[in-house]
Amino acid sequence: MKALMSVGALIGVLGLLMLIGMIFGVIPSNTVRLVEGYMPMQVLSELAVFVAGFTGLSYLANSMGVAFPRFWQGVLFWAFIQTYLKFRIYPPIPFSVRAMYGTVSFVAVFMWVSANEEDWKKFRQPILNVLDANTGFHKALRTMYLILLPLLIGGFSFLTMKPSVDEPIELRTVHPAPPASTKVHGKTYTLQTSQNPYRVNLEGKFDQAYSNKLIVEQGMGRLMAPNANPWDDKAEGYLKYVREGGEIFFQNCHFCHGDNLNGRGLHAFAFNPIPANFTDPGTIAQLQETFIFWRVAKGGIGLPNEGFPWASVMPPWEQHLTTDEIWKVILFEYWHTGYYPRTWD
Amino acid sequence: MGSVTRTKLMSIMALGAMIGLLLLPILVAIPALASDGGAPAAGVKKEGGDAKVEKGKDVYYKTEGIVSGPPAPKTTDSEKDYPRYNFESRVLLWFANQQHLYYGSFVLAVPIFCMVIEFMGVVTKDKAMAKRYDQLAYDFIKISLTAYSLTAILGGILIFTFLTLYPAFFQYLSGIFRPVMHIYALMFVAESGTLYIYYYGWDKMKEGFLKWIHLSMSVVLNVIGTILMFLANSWIGFMMSPAGVDEQGRYLGNIWHVIHTALWNPLNLHRILGNMAFGGGVVAAYAAYRFLSAKTDEERAHYDWMGYIAMALGVAFLIPLPFAGYWLMREVYAYRQQMGITLMGGLLAWLFIIQATMIGILFLSTNYYLWQALGRMRGAEKYQRYIKYLVFLLTCGYLVFITPHTIVMTPAELKAMGGQQHPVLGNYGVMSAKNGGINVIITTTVLSFVWYMRGNKVSTVSWSKFGNIFMGCFFFFAYLNIIMLAVYGYYIPANVRVGLSVPQVATTLSCLFFMFALNSVMMKGAKQMGPIEWGKISARSQYALIMLATAFTWMMGLMGYIRSSVRLFWHVNEIMRDNSPWAYTHTVGFAANMISANVLFFWISIMFVFWLGALGAKKAPVEAKAAVPGRAAAPAVGH
Structure with missing residues (x-):
């Protein structure tokens, strides 16, 4: 037990020293990187390691007869969590979320130190x-x-009370509820039931399972599936439409949405917020294709009241693209990011 | 005829009368149902002596029916359609409705508890325990009796508020639901009659066959209460997802279609579970209040035990509640995707973050209470040093569960973040992570319960070591499975991801049922390390119970508001438009303040009810008994 706790203590000390070093710039801040794709679990795992480390430290201190007062354990652990959230996670977490995390960790510390009468x-x-x-x-x-x-x-x-010159906080609805139907180029599309006419199998029938097999891998590198290269001259059907969608994307969309579809295009940083990052699991991966169709066709100007403060400068693409072109570009976006459009069973 | 036989006969007659009362509304309703609800046949137009039948198409069922009612009124912002004081009518209605719902839920839930506890008392072989259960059930029903009259008063206030402030809407709704409303009123009479016989007949029917008759009465009482709630649910179901009317809102003569709307069944289930959890919370808070104000050890012991039972019952219904909510939301999406997105991803999404926060508080309070409860068991000290790990697990699950997808921030913070989604925390904001978060929380709660159940015991079965290792492994792999499925959810299509919640929930429920069962088998004939010293629990535990009840109340107010406001500017979704000046969605801040005001009023008024309950209590002589190891010291039976 003592050996196990000693290892824990060692990890705790090392982790703390590393965090302090990174805060003060003694150790390069990218020494232990948060790796894209693994970051959410990495953060939770790091916190678990720290907890194990602090437990080991406390155990060793107790064994040596120099017990650290419980009061200061609680206070410092809470301070540690705030420091970790502030300095370890990048880009910076907005204050509203840090306040929520701070409150929860405060309650957690209280629950810990008051779990039994002696403590x-x-x-x-x-x-x-x-x-x-x-x-x-x-x-x-x-x-x-x-x-x-x-x-x-x-x-x-x-x-x-002091009057602030900062812009007020905003609670922006990023994905407002779409209308039940939308009219594009004279045709009405019911959003709940419409389908992308180009998401088809080799027989020309709508087949999402078929297209799902041909999208790129969603993991690191986003590699193409074997024998699923849309730029192959022999590519037919779905893959051919993906290629056509890609051409439309690079002619019209990539200036803002970026050539990697991550919202960091050439003009992206002229806007606040920057354009939508399609590689984020919170954007197109959460939405139906028809939702994207509506948003692309109607643009920022077509956002409903719920979309206040309408912080989107996307043009209404129905004025520049045909309906078919819009469907194809959507096809490409899902193919490239490796996400599946949302469907209802 | 002996007095016992006469009592028996009277009891059977009372039970028969109750069943008669239960059937009465149905009998009364038969002629109304047979004549298509008795609504005026608006679709029958007389032209030159020939009756021409006008038909309409049901907006939901898509069936044809004879137009049997007027179209939904097209209201205008005028004194005629929306008479008003110099105040927002909607807020007045909100207040009246919410208070009625709080009390209504409470008085419907408590008799179910009574039924369960009374049944436990009847089947328990230990006479002392049976007496305690019986006393507890009686205590419960006594609290609900005072609340019952308040419920009726608040119902009256609600109807008057509707009639005076929203006459056009109420006239339309009551025109469609006329037979249902009559049945509802008769059911209410039946409920009152049954409740009074049940309560006042308690002492007369406390033993033998008569006790079973009494228990049967509680079943009848709960059947009536449940039907009452189902009928009331049909009105809100109709407002959210209308059926049985055509596009103009004209009633098509089929009352079952009007009642059985797309959301009626999930609403029914969600409300039953919600009421039970809420009722448990309120009774637990009552017990906590009485515990904190107790003057003697016996009183403290009794109310400590009462609080524990109420909390356990409440939590038993809290655990399946998120799954019932999941079904409701699934049906909402199936009914109107637009409505689903408004709720979960759009305008009202932030309220769901607040809801997640409240759900987390419920589970945190429950766990905290259980850890405190370990303190009243001698021998449970061995678990206490591991509590910090449970705190860590709960906190991680909770942090993930409450992370918003749409973050509140200043434009400067938005710019610094480099986009609307945070690359790390954004991943916690989606459903896959949240399913993982809540399942970790629930599994940890199950683990706390298991610790509590074995707190002062040491298993004596020959395979106890193997059993302990097996349980440890089971929990470890349960956590692993839940977390891995949450991560895997990012890599698969949304409809498959939704399906992943099934194995996650199955894992959690396996922990619940299988580990409880295994633990019970292991602890059969276990060595007692010391007694449970009822009453010797920290005051903090009682505040945790009060917190639990307050969180229930707040969450109920919040979810009611969300459910109601998802109709946006419709009185009846897509049928009758709200043209009052208040047809907009309140800000999150205003809604939160309003919910808090409702919660505050409810708790102040229910404190009055508690006080009344205590005022009428007779002090029974208390026998201080020595605590039996492993069993509660007999709490006071005074009420």
């Missing part, structure tokens, strides 16, 4: 010591809190 007594003892002020040190501390706390609250109130 709870240990945790609150330093607080009671200050309140009781039986020693000179505690008395001084109590006096200091008496002065500092109103100042802190006052300062916080002042900063809250």
Whole structure:
């Protein structure tokens, strides 16, 4: 047990030193990278390793008779989580989410330190010591809190009330509910039931299972499936339409959406927000093809009221592309990103 | 005729009367149903003495029917259609509706608890335990009795609010649901009669055959209550997903179509489970309140036990609730994709993040309570040092579960983030991760329950070591399976991903049923390390129960608001437009404040109900008994 805990402690110390080094620039911040595609699990795993490490440290300190006070364990662990979220995860997490995480981790620390009576007594003892002020040190501390706390609250109130010149926060609905049907080039499409006319098998029939087999691999590198190269001269049917969609994409869309479809095109950073990143699992992977059809055809100007503040400059492509071209470009987007359009069973 | 026989006869007659009351509305309804609800045959036009029948097509069932009612009124923003005070009528209606629903849910849920607990009392061989269960059931029904009259009063207020502020809409709705509303009223009479006989007959029918008659009455009472709720659900189901009318909203003569709309069944199931979880929460809060204000150890022991039973019952219904909600949402998407996206990905998506937060709080509170409850068992100390790992698992699941897909941020933060989706946290914002998150939370709750169940016991079966290792492995692989499926969900089509929730849920439920069963077998005849010292639990645990109940209440208000506001600017979706000045969706902040106000009012009023319950209580002599190892010290039976 002791050996296991010692390993844990070692990991904990190393992890902490590395994090501190990365914060202060002593160690390059990309020493342990967050790897695209694995980042979500990587973050949770790193936190698990830190917890194991701190447990090991605490165990060793206890064994050596220099137990770290429970109060400071709780406070510092909470501070550690905030530091990790602020400095480890890049790009920076917006304040609203950090506030949510901060609150949850605060509650978690409370649950931990008060899970049983003995721990709870240990945790609150330093607080009671200050309140009781039986020693000179505690008395001084109590006096200091008496002065500092109103100042802190006052300062916080002042900063809250102070008029801000920052732009206000926005709660933008990224994917507003689409209409039941949309009219493009004189034809009405029911969004719930319409299908991409080019998602067909070799017999020319709509076949999503067939097209699903031919999309690129979604993992790292996004490799093409074997014998599924749309730019092969012999490519027919679905793959040929993908190629045609790709040509339309590179003639019209890639300037903003990027040649890797990740929303980082040539003009992308002239806009805020930058154009949609199709490789993100939260965009086209979540939507039906008909939703994309509606958004492409009607553009930012066609967003419903729910899309306030209509922060999209996408042109209404129905004014520039034919219906067939829109369907084909959508076909290409799904093929290239390796995502499947959403379907209802 | 002996007095016992006479009592028996009277009891059977009372039960017969209840069943008669239950059947009465159905008998009354038969002529109405036979004549197509008795609605005026608006589609029958007389031209020169010949009756011409006008037919319409059902908007949902797509069947043809004879037009039997007027079209949905096209209202205007006027005093005629929307009479008003100098205040938002919608908010007044919201308040009246929500309060009625809170009390209605409570008085429908509590009799179900009573039925279960009374049954446990009847079948328990241990007489002392049987008496305690019986007393507990009686305590429960007593609380609901005062709340029952308040429910009726609030129902009256709700109807008056409808009639005075939304007359055109209410006239239309009551025109269509006229027979249903009459049956509803009669059911309410039946419910009242049954409830009073059930309550006041408690002492007269407490033993032998009479007890079974009494128990049967609780079954009848709950059947009536459930039908009542189903009927009320048909109105909201119709408003969300109308059926039985044509495109103009004209009733087509088939009352079953109007009742049995696309969302009626999932709403029914979701509400039954929700009511039960809510009822458990409220009773647990009552017990916590009485525990905290108790003056004696006996009282504390009784209310500690009561709180535990109520919490356990509430949580038993909380666990399947997310799955019932999942079915409801699936049916919403099937009915109108647009409605589904408005709820889950569009305008109301942030309210779902708040809902996820509340669900997380429910599970966190439950776990916290169970860990505190380990403190009243001698011998449970061995589990306490591992609690921090459960906290970690719960927190990770919770953080993933509440991460929003659409993040609230300033334009500067948006720019710094380099796009609308965060490359790390954005992955937590989608369904695949959230399914993983909630299943980790529920599985951890199951683990906490297992620890609690074996807290003061040591298994004596010969295969206990193997059993423990097996259980450990089972939980480990359950977590692994849930997490791996959550990750795998990113790499497969959406419809397959939706299907992945089935093995995830199956894993969680396997943990629940299989581990509980295995644990029970292992703990049969187990060595007791010490007694459960009822009443010797921290005050924090009771605040956790109050938190649990408050979170239930808040979440119920929130989900009711979401369900109602998804109709956007329609009184009846796509049939009758809301042309009042308030046909817009409130801001998230306003809605949250309004829900909080409703919750606050409910808790203040129910505190009054609790106080009334305590006021009428008679102090029974309390016998302080020595605690039996492994069993609760007998709590006070005073009420």
